Amino acid sequence: MADESLNxxxxxxxxxxxxxxxxRSFDEFLxxxxxxxxxxxxxxxxFPSSRRVPWATKASLGAALGERGIxxxxxxxxxxxxxxxxxxxxTGWRSAGFRGYADYMAT
Structure with missing residues (x-):
């Protein structure tokens, strides 16, 4: 985890x-x-979902965190x-997705 303080x-x-x-397992993440x-x-x-990590969907994660007061x-x-x-x-990015995000961050 990385921390950034805001005023x-x-x-x-x-x-x-x-x-x-x-x-990570949900318990490790928690x-x-x-x-x-x-x-x-x-x-x-x-898209708040994951094919490899079933607990990381919007519905599952939101409910599980809510049960724990988060x-x-x-x-x-x-x-x-x-x-x-x-x-x-x-153009240095070969991945169109990375290039698109870099363009977005430059705006």
């Missing part, structure tokens, strides 16, 4: 962490969240699967 209005601070499910006192998981996958929200608009621009300057 919020009123002098408040919040931490934003990043984590991926990889091939342990990571609990060890870091995560209160809300913001899912930024465009919030879950899906932010589809932040997800990947972006198309490369016709005039993309990111």
């Amino acid at each position: 919020l209005p009123g002098g408040h601070r919040a931490s934003v962490w990043t984590v991926g499910h990889s091939t 342990s990571i969240l609990e060890e870091n006192r995560i209160q809300l998981l913001a899912d930024v996958r465009h 919030g879950y929200e899906h932010f589809e608009a932040l997800g990947g699967f972006r198309k490369a621009a016709p005039d993309s300057m990111n």
Whole structure:
């Protein structure tokens, strides 16, 4: 997990962490969240599902985290699967998906 602190209005601070499910079991994933006192998981996958990790679907993950007092929200608009621009300057990427995301991040 990686931590990034944010300054919020009123002098408040919040931490934003990043984590991926990889091939972890749900219990391993949950342990990571609990060890870091995560209160809300913001899912930024465009398609919140996984063929290899059945517990990582939007419905399963949201319900399981809710049972353990951790919030879950899906932010589809932040997800990947972006198309490369016709005039993309990111031609170093062989993968069209990576090139599309690089183009998106440059906007």
